Amino acid sequence: MRTIFVLFDSLNRTALGAYGGKAVRTPNFDRFAARAATFDTHYAGSLPCMPARRDMQTGRLNFTHRPWGPLEPFDNAFPQLLSAAGVYTHLVSDHLHYFENGGWGYAQAFDSWDFIRGQEYDPTTVFTVPPVERIRENFDARHYPTGTLPEGRTATRGTLAKDVWKRSRHAINKLEPWDEADYPTAKCFAKAFDFLDRNRDSDDWFLQLECFDPHEPFDAPERFKAMFATGYDGPVLDWPLYEKCTNSAEEIAEIRANYAALVAMCDDYFGRLLDWMDANDAWKDTTLILTTDHGYLLGEHEWWAKNRTPYYEEISHIPLMIWHPNHPESGGARIAELTQTTDLMPTILDLHGVATPVEARAHSLLPLLDERPSGRKTAILGMFGGPVCATDGRYTYFRFPETDDPAALPLYTLMPSHLEDMFSVGDLATAELVDAFDFTRDAPLLRVRLSRKLGESGMDILANWQGGNVLYDLAADPGQTTPLEAPEIEARMNAAIIEHFVAHDAPEELYAHYGLARDQTPAESIDALG
Numbered sequence: 001m002r003t004i005f006v007l008f009d010s011l012n013r014t015a016l017g018a019y020g021g022k023a024v025r026t027p028n029f030d031r032f033a034a035r036a037a038t039f040d041t042h043y044a045g046s047l048p049c050m051p052a053r054r055d056m057q058t059g060r061l062n063f064t065h066r067p068w069g070p071l072e073p074f075d076n077a078f079p080q081l082l083s084a085a086g087v088y089t090h091l092v093s094d095h096l097h098y099f100e101n102g103g104w105g106y107a108q109a110f111d112s113w114d115f116i117r118g119q120e121y122d123p124t125t126v127f128t129v130p131p132v133e134r135i136r137e138n139f140d141a142r143h144y145p146t147g148t149l150p151e152g153r154t155a156t157r158g159t160l161a162k163d164v165w166k167r168s169r170h171a172i173n174k175l176e177p178w179d180e181a182d183y184p185t186a187k188c189f190a191k192a193f194d195f196l197d198r199n200r201d202s203d204d205w206f207l208q209l210e211c212f213d214p215h216e217p218f219d220a221p222e223r224f225k226a227m228f229a230t231g232y233d234g235p236v237l238d239w240p241l242y243e244k245c246t247n248s249a250e251e252i253a254e255i256r257a258n259y260a261a262l263v264a265m266c267d268d269y270f271g272r273l274l275d276w277m278d279a280n281d282a283w284k285d286t287t288l289i290l291t292t293d294h295g296y297l298l299g300e301h302e303w304w305a306k307n308r309t310p311y312y313e314e315i316s317h318i319p320l321m322i323w324h325p326n327h328p329e330s331g332g333a334r335i336a337e338l339t340q341t342t343d344l345m346p347t348i349l350d351l352h353g354v355a356t357p358v359e360a361r362a363h364s365l366l367p368l369l370d371e372r373p374s375g376r377k378t379a380i381l382g383m384f385g386g387p388v389c390a391t392d393g394r395y396t397y398f399r400f401p402e403t404d405d406p407a408a409l410p411l412y413t414l415m416p417s418h419l420e421d422m423f424s425v426g427d428l429a430t431a432e433l434v435d436a437f438d439f440t441r442d443a444p445l446l447r448v449r450l451s452r453k454l455g456e457s458g459m460d461i462l463a464n465w466q467g468g469n470v471l472y473d474l475a476a477d478p479g480q481t482t483p484l485e486a487p488e489i490e491a492r493m494n495a496a497i498i499e500h501f502v503a504h505d506a507p508e509e510l511y512a513h514y515g516l517a518r519d520q521t522p523a524e525s526i527d528a529l530g
Helices: 027-035 049-058 078-084 132-138 162-173 184-198 222-228 249-279 341-351 459-463 487-503 508-513
Strands: 002-008 037-039 088-093 112-115 205-211 286-292 320-323 379-382 388-391 395-399 411-413 432-434 445-448 470-473
Touching (some): 027 249, 027 286, 027 320, 049 078, 049 341, 078 205, 078 341, 184 205, 184 249, 222 249, 249 286, 286 341, 379 487, 388 487, 487 508
Parallel strands (some): 002 205, 002 286, 088 112, 088 205
Antiparallel strands (some): 037 320, 286 320, 388 395, 411 445
């Protein structure tokens, strides 16, 4: 078996025609949907980017134990398991976070990888003294703050606020125009085709083609931007802060148009992969999977982005399509059963005949291609410390913590790193070595109590939501605008949360964080894991 796993970042389900999207023409995503099985009730797990990837690699939720962080030394990652079974694994990605402290180990789990430079705030054009006036002239200060950028003096990562540093790096990268071939997505596909052409006659390989687009900044080549021209003629607006949407109608239209242009670019390049499959008759022996890690708010619910609100459907309900050469009859099929990001790991192992490790808490999706159940009845998802969402595909229930004190919920790790930085000496001073969990292969862990809130955890959500626990009926209220009062359904959802916590050997502090108890699950509750 050969597998191509295509992962776009922040690809909204409703941006695709196959899922009812109208704002962007996506002929190639739709062309793939006509051949593949399309999963209609697929959800994220741990959020955002790196937590989602740890879920994908290990087949377990990780937000129950820690926020954003590296692959842990006890993790059984599917690229390592495939490699040990003789399946060659290769990663092509422009995802900058893989090569920061908090993303270490995921790319290195593959046999080989290609890293494409220049995405987001990866500095490929370097001015030690930033051209402040040029940045201010070309980029809107609300998306590219320059107030603390020194004029005529050296600027460094160590002297600037993080957001100013990061956004100025991208602005500097784009002060000189790029040809389309210079864009990271174009380079990712070029490297992928190099791998595919070299190995078109080989078997037993796995290629992960991972593009950061359409994640912000929403920067696309001119031919795609022209498709969605709004008439806006101000400085660049393509990287919203994670905040309330207070923009004018004209500005909202421009930001959404820039996102649409990136989706159109992703669709165009994905079409080239479909062309390669056609030209090489690869449909007969190659599985092709298309998905994303999470979605993105474009002003819905009066917010931009993610990480600051509950995990609304726009963020958590994501696309998934699978072509399997042994199931050509599934072309155009719609699969309604509930699935989740963690399910990708056992599915990929199943494709290559590799056993799923016992600590995985997910379900292979291959039975669904045979119209057999996968075994999943519920899913929970979330960010460490933030609200936990439970869903059965019909209802979504958000249970909020009883405190927003970061020190009240310790995390467990052997890799003490945040997104970019290692844990502070102050945080490490609280660390203590504790007994192993059932998935750590007898390795004890550090228990660390954090002294501050973290942007990559869910703590910031708590300050922006005062409504308490909330339940939505997606059949009657798909936009999640009107909370439902149904105590019996809430009780079932709380039971599902506890069952998933138990299955993931969650620490006792997590139950207390949400005002739950391990023994609270009634005997007649639904079976969360089948």
